Amino acid sequence: MQCPKCKSSQLQCSTLSSDLGVESCHECKGTWIPAENYADWQSRQSPRSHDRNYVMEALSVNFVQSPYDTRGALCPECSRYLSRAKVLLDNSFYVERCPNCQGIWCDHGEWDILETLGLHTTINQLFSAEWQTQVRQLQQMSKERQATIEKLGSELAELVFTVGEKLKDHPNGDFGVAYLMRQVSESNSLG
Ligand SMILES: [Zn+2]
Ligand SMILES: [Zn+2]
Structure with missing residues (x-):
């Protein structure tokens, strides 16, 4: 399978969080998570409920966005355009997912951040309209707080x-x- 981002190298078998089988790129360090592997792995994780504290945690995470994150890409399995879900951080990033086979793409470092935030077990939730609305609200709130700190x-x-x-x-x-x-x-x- 060819890397959907840097396109110069082949993806190779690897694992995330010790037992999630994925395909990784040695060139751009991105990771392709086949949908069935993720579903299988996810069913073995204990569910975690999210609350709004997520944004406070998220804003304090130090993260450098991969230069490949802003690049559109095609699904390495079925060649459909990957859709993007924004993950809120001081430096936001996007998790990508194939609308057809539901495979997931994480650029370099993104899985680790999702894991830190406890979002790695519910990646599909990031693509829901409800979640995206919440992200926009939280982002607005965080801008407002920042402006208040600057003024006062x-x-x-x-x-x-x-x-x-x-x-x-x-x-x-x-x-x-x-x-x-x-x-x-x-x-x-x-x-
Ligand atoms: Zn690559
Ligand atoms: Zn696909």
Whole structure:
């Protein structure tokens, strides 16, 4: 099987996470995971539920995107274009999957990150519309937090985040928000 990314070398038998049989490229270090191998391996893993903490973990992972990640590729088994699912990180990357045979392609380092985040046992979930919507929301939230830190400094920003969390969880949280709004608009009009 030829490597779908660098196209210059043949994929060779290898394993991931000790017992998942895959085909790896020695040139670009990408990995092809045949659908049946993945399904078989996945059925032997204990299920893990994901929560929104994923984004916080994800943002702290240090990762250098493979130069091959942005390159489109054809399935090495059935030659269909691989579709992409974005995985959120400070530096995002894409996991690719064949829409026909459901085989999965990970560029160099991507499997390790998925494993670190506990997403490696539910890769197919990354391709659902629901997951992708959640990723966009989390990304928006993380941009907003970053902008808040830049405007307020990290110390005050942390306070704001803490207060925000508490107000969000409180049944009368909107009263707190209204109070803050009044404080800020009064001081602006006086100043
Ligand atoms: Zn390659
Ligand atoms: Zn395919």
